Amino acid sequence: xxxxxxxxxxxxxxxxxxxxxxxxxxxxxxxxxxxxxxxxxxxxxxxxxxxxxxxxxxxxxxxxxxxxxxxxxxxxxxxxxxxxxxxxxxxxxxxxxxxxxxxxxxxxxxxxxxxxxxxxxxxxxxxxxxxxxxxxxxxxxxxxxxxxxxxxxxxxxxxxxxxxxxxxxxxxxxxxxxxxxxxxxxxxxxxxxxxxxxxxxxxxxxxxxxxxxxxxxxxxxxxxxxxxxxxxxxxxxxxxxxxxxxxxxxxxxxxxxxxxxxxxxxxxxxxxxxxxxxxxxxxxxxxxxxxxxxxxxxxxxxxxxxxxxxxxxxxxxxxxxxxxxxx
Amino acid sequence: xxxxxxxxxxxxxxxxxxxxxxxxxxxxxxxxxxxxxxxxxxxxxxxxxxxxxxxxxxxxxxxxxxxxxxxxxxxxxxxxxxxxxxxxxxxxxxxxxxxxxxxxxxxxxxxxxxxxxxxxxxxxxxxxxxxxxxxxxxxxxxxxxxxxxxxxxxxxxxxxxxxxxxxxxxxxxxxxxxxxxxxxxxxxxxxxxxxxxxxxxxxxxxxxxxxxxxxxxxxxxxxxxxxxxxxxxxxxxxxxxxxxxxxxxxxxxxxxxxxxxxxxxxxxxxxxxxxxxxxxxxxxxxxxxxxxxxxxxxxxxxxxxxxxxxxxxxxxxxxxxxxxxxx
Numbered sequence: 001x002x003x004x005x006x007x008x009x010x011x012x013x014x015x016x017x018x019x020x021x022x023x024x025x026x027x028x029x030x031x032x033x034x035x036x037x038x039x040x041x042x043x044x045x046x047x048x049x050x051x052x053x054x055x056x057x058x059x060x061x062x063x064x065x066x067x068x069x070x071x072x073x074x075x076x077x078x079x080x081x082x083x084x085x086x087x088x089x090x091x092x093x094x095x096x097x098x099x100x101x102x103x104x105x106x107x108x109x110x111x112x113x114x115x116x117x118x119x120x121x122x123x124x125x126x127x128x129x130x131x132x133x134x135x136x137x138x139x140x141x142x143x144x145x146x147x148x149x150x151x152x153x154x155x156x157x158x159x160x161x162x163x164x165x166x167x168x169x170x171x172x173x174x175x176x177x178x179x180x181x182x183x184x185x186x187x188x189x190x191x192x193x194x195x196x197x198x199x200x201x202x203x204x205x206x207x208x209x210x211x212x213x214x215x216x217x218x219x220x221x222x223x224x225x226x227x228x229x230x231x232x233x234x235x236x237x238x239x240x241x242x243x244x245x246x247x248x249x250x251x252x253x254x255x256x257x258x259x260x261x262x263x264x265x266x267x268x269x270x271x272x273x274x275x276x277x278x279x280x281x282x283x284x285x286x287x288x289x290x291x292x293x294x295x296x297x298x299x300x301x302x303x304x305x306x307x308x309x310x311x312x313x314x315x316x317x318x319x320x321x322x323x324x325x326x327x
Numbered sequence: 328x329x330x331x332x333x334x335x336x337x338x339x340x341x342x343x344x345x346x347x348x349x350x351x352x353x354x355x356x357x358x359x360x361x362x363x364x365x366x367x368x369x370x371x372x373x374x375x376x377x378x379x380x381x382x383x384x385x386x387x388x389x390x391x392x393x394x395x396x397x398x399x400x401x402x403x404x405x406x407x408x409x410x411x412x413x414x415x416x417x418x419x420x421x422x423x424x425x426x427x428x429x430x431x432x433x434x435x436x437x438x439x440x441x442x443x444x445x446x447x448x449x450x451x452x453x454x455x456x457x458x459x460x461x462x463x464x465x466x467x468x469x470x471x472x473x474x475x476x477x478x479x480x481x482x483x484x485x486x487x488x489x490x491x492x493x494x495x496x497x498x499x500x501x502x503x504x505x506x507x508x509x510x511x512x513x514x515x516x517x518x519x520x521x522x523x524x525x526x527x528x529x530x531x532x533x534x535x536x537x538x539x540x541x542x543x544x545x546x547x548x549x550x551x552x553x554x555x556x557x558x559x560x561x562x563x564x565x566x567x568x569x570x571x572x573x574x575x576x577x578x579x580x581x582x583x584x585x586x587x588x589x590x591x592x593x594x595x596x597x598x599x600x601x602x603x604x605x606x607x608x609x610x611x612x613x614x615x616x617x618x619x620x621x622x623x624x625x626x627x628x629x630x631x632x633x634x635x636x637x638x639x640x641x642x643x644x645x646x647x648x649x650x651x652x653x654x
Contacts, residue, residue: 025470030477081438085431104412104480107434108473111408111441115469118445122463128455135462139445143352146439150357153431 003317007048014047017069021120025112033101033109034116037076040092045210045322046071046181052318053185053199056311060189063125067134067184070120071177074138077113078145080106085153086236090229114142126188134184141180148173155239156263159247166244170211171204178207195305202302202315209295209323215240216288220276222326231272237263241291245284254278292323330644334375341374344396348447352439360428360436361443364403367419372537372649373398373508379645380512380526383638387516390452394461394511397447398504401465404440405472407433412480413563417556441469453515461511468507475500482566483590486574493571497538498531505534522632529629529642536622536650542567543615547603549653558599564590568618572611581605619650 022035047068055061082088083096084106090096098106121138124131151169155161182203186196218233219242233240243262250258261267261275279285299319306312349362374395382388409415410423411433417423425433448465451458478496482488509530513523545560546569560567570589577585588594588602606612626646633639 025474027474027477027481029481030474081434085434105477107408107412108477108480111437112470112473114438114441115466115473118466119463119470122459122466128459131462132449132455132458135458136446136449139442139449142442143439143446146435146442147352147354147357150354150432150435153435154354154356 003314003321006314007043007318010048010051011044013065014044014051014069014072017065018072021069021073021116024116029101029105030109030112033097033105034113036094036097036100036109037079037091038072040094042072042076042092044072046075046177049178049181049203049206049315049318050185050188052311052315053182053191053202054189056306056309056315057186057189057191057195057199061185061311064185064188066120067124067126067188068181070117070124070138071181071184073113073117073120074142074145075177077110077117078149080110080113082149084110085149088232124188130187134187137180137183141176144172144176148176152239156237158239161239161244161247163241163244163248166239166241167208170208174211174214175204175207178210179203182206198302198305202299205295205299205302206319206322209292209299209319212241212288212292212295213323213325215242216285216292217325217327219279220285231267231269234262234272234275235265235267241288242279242284245287246279246282249282249284250278254282289323296320296323330641330648333641334370334645337375337378338371341371341378341392341396341399344392345399348396348400348443351443356428356432357436357439360407360424360432361440363421363424363427363436364406364418365399367421369399369403369419371399373402373504376505376508376530376533376642376645377512377515379638379642380509380518380529381516383633383636383642384513384516384518384522384526388512388638391512391515393447394451394515395508397444397451397465398508398511400440400444400447401469401472402504404437404444405476407437407440409476411437412476415559451515457514461514464507464510468503471499471503475503479566483564485566488566488571488574490568490571490575493566493568494535497535501538501541502531502534505537506530509533525629525632529626532622532626532629533646533649536619536626536646539568539615539619539622540650540652542569543612543619544652544654546606547612558594558596561589561599561602562592562594568615569606569611572614573606573609576609576611577605581609616650623647623650 018038022038025031047065050064050068050071051061054064079091080097083091084098084103088096089099097109101109121135124134126134148169152173155169179200180203183196183200186199191199215233218230218238218240221230223230246258258275258278261271264271296319300316303312303315345365349358349365352358374392377391377395377398378388381391406418407424410418411425411430415423416426424436428436448462451461453461475496479500482496506527507530510523510527513526518526542560545557545565545567548557550557573585585602585605588598591598623646627643630639630642
């Protein structure tokens, strides 16, 4: 089994569905703004996960596509609004929505993607009683994501963010949606209560590992590969697990130098390189990867309940892909 | 029957429910930002309408309260985001959310109110199959509201907005949510298909009349009563039905003078008074009130299908209240 081929096949189905879903409404500008990120690609991890779990429990992965697409729309809505808040100019190698259009249009486009997600959710092919549960879970998740984003922003003005707080924040902001994707896939697919529970855990752990890997790439990734400026997390003083660890461990001159650069919006390339080297020497990047690896191990464990299948193999391979990816 | 007393009774029930619903989540700032508008009062027209329709069809108005509150949360979410886009500093006599907090927090607070609305919706006491329909209708309505807001913003840079375009815009931005409130109330209350249809129309016509009256108050209302600066619609060059009519009818010096003031953000009080007087002389305000009256007549007609009841009397009185209100 070649992971990338399998993912590509699922992605093609999802992309077709998304394109058709986004052909909606009567305002040309709003339509363009809504499609700006979805049409620029993306890994489609959330709907891919939903399909895989549906298949893993019953081979009914296809039925989960609308739900998975709803989550992808929610993911894209949060990106549009987050980029406004973080004043990020680039995303997926293209200009951000509020940069191409303007802030008001980006706010509306995010809201419209959000509502479209619930519209798509209402068409999920599942018992009405399950739909009620999915609606509740989805709505709670979006509110929890909002809380995570709020925490993330509040962290920016604090030097004493603890690792626990950081983990709570990414649990809300990132892992919650992954968890909903895998849980929903197992539920719509007709999994047992225990399977749904373990699917939810799998998604949560995968999401934690995913976000920590994302933070690592934000510090030392290849700008051309990840599609956004690499220094921006350092310039923005973003409290990632790496920064949290550095704040805990750095002493003396290294600490002083790091504090000069971290959160300094006008830091030049040399300074960014300096900060990267300091984080490396302090072992903060290695520590972060170790955390990601631990979540990966937990994700693998959550898969034990599922019978052997091709999909289970893909779900396993996906864990390793996510925590070792370069983009 | 004293309308204001009846409304006050319903409002008290709704306010209690809203207060309890908004006591949610783990982030103190986000909670405060979410409650900022709901706790500052408001007419609660949408949930009041939902209850009245539920009562009108079956006396089951109480069951519609969660749905009505969900719509009130959606209404408040759109206010939070609209105020960011329109850069409005005041609302309901208090500072707007993004002014008290900041733009990022206001964006998140709006998103969180939006998701909370769907969370509340999921708890609606109704058959699961009806919930699916309500979910679809609600999600579509929010997307349509977003389209209306986008149209409204696009109008600001155009001098040739037609009355039809204006009516389409307010149909999307305002009347759609009123229509959903009344339709949902009749549906949850167990009304017949025809009753649900007429309830939906009643809400739509009432909403159209409401918005036109709102536009009139924005031009000539009492600042202290409506809780926001009266000149702002003129300074912002807002394309209300009054402005659309003025653009069609004004000629010569009056037109020249009006164009000097309209959309001029630094227009002083004297200039605002001039613009008001020009609109009055042109008959634009009178024309707008005539339109509102016509919608009121249609709303009354939509009520014919319902049996005589106290609630029907209140629904009638509400029409006249809405299109003649001073705030």
